[in-house]
Amino acid sequence: MNAELDEIVRAELVERxxxxxxxxxxGSVCRANSGVVAVDYHTGRYAKIPGLKSGPAIRIPAARGPGRAWEPGPEPDLAVGGALARAGDRIGYARVSSKGQDLAGQVRLLKKAGCVRIYVEKIGSREKIRPEYNTALADLRPADTLTVTMLDRLGRNMIELITSAQDLAERDHRLEILGGPLSGVYDPQGAGKVLFVMFAAMAEVEREFIHERTLIGLDTAAANGNHGGRPPAVDGDQLAVALRRRDANEPVTSIARHLGVGRSTLYRTLAAYDEAMAANEAPRTPPGS
Structure with a gap:
């Protein structure tokens, strides 16, 4: 089946x-608010067709006159059928912000949704370029759908979310969100756009709240004497023992083994101590000399 025939077959199925x-x-194509033939069939209509409801938007064929004055069409021929070519592939995209987060859950959901290829990346929220996301976009063909598990996987702030969604629509791609308040295929027209903008704003506000609560938690912990971060590999008591044993000419390797720390770690700690002591003991130049 060639592309032109496939276009007509899908149109006839929707128009039932x-x-x-x-x-x-x-038997009639959809119409726009301006009274002309629409460019796409409206989602609520083709979603009734089992073979089409999970696919991307269906364009009204050129033979039906998109943009021209709308007129009712003929009664549908219920005998129309035949093989229906693919309505487009799902291309999955998964993202986390840090190396400590797990991508497996997102990948599992994307595979379950039927994504034929999945692009994953771990990238910080401050990075402006997302290489794997750009690769996923390049892999999309006109009828394909970009699928993400949640709205905030598509972008890291409201502007990025809205820009990405509109860019997909302009490229004739569809956006599918598997979970959350906007789960389903995103419709860039009408109320769908308003809801998308609203939830994008809510997602950004929630991230700001999380960031603010994290900073408050760190400040509270610091006020209580807990400054976070990795504990020192050699604490003050261990350093005192190491210095005493080194003064007794015991090899650093033996001291490290006794303290249960790495030899290179102990070498660095002793070197830092010696450097600090030398700086404190260095003669200072009198002012004005």
């Missing part, structure tokens, strides 16, 4: 159903 959004009767 009336459109709940624009009121187009069976």
């Amino acid at each position: 159903e009336p459109c709940p959004r624009c009121g187009a009767p069976p």
Whole structure:
């Protein structure tokens, strides 16, 4: 089946159903608010077709006259059918912000959703370039869908979320969100766009709240004497023991073994101590000399 025939077959399948959004009767294409033939069939209409409901948007064929004055079409031929070519592949994208986070859960959900390829990356929120995301975009064909598990996987702030979604729509790609308040295929028209902007703003505000609570927690811990970070490999008591044993001419390797620390770690600690002591004992130049 060639592309042109596939386009007509899909159109005839969709047109078997009336459109709940624009009121187009069976056998007619969808119409826009301006009264002309729409460019896409409205989601609520083709979602009734089992073979199409999980796929991307369906464009109205050029033969149906998108942009021209709308007129009711003929009654649908219920005998229309035949093989239906692919409505597009799902391309998955998964992202975490730090190396300590796990991508396995996102990948598992994307595979379950039927993604034929999945692009993953671990990248900080301050990085402006997302190489794997750009690769996923380059892999999308016009009928394909970019699938993410949650809205905030698509972008790290409201501007990035909205820009990415609009860019996908302009490229004739679809965006699918598996979970959250906007789960489903994103419709960039009408109320869908308003909801998307609203939830994108909510996601950014929530990230700011998390960031603020983290800073408050760190400040509280620091006020209580806990400054976080990795504990020193050699504490003060161990350093005192190491210095005493070194003064007795015991090899550093033996001291490190006794303290249960790495030899190179102990060498660095002793060198830092010696450097600090030398700096404190260095003669200071009198002012004005």
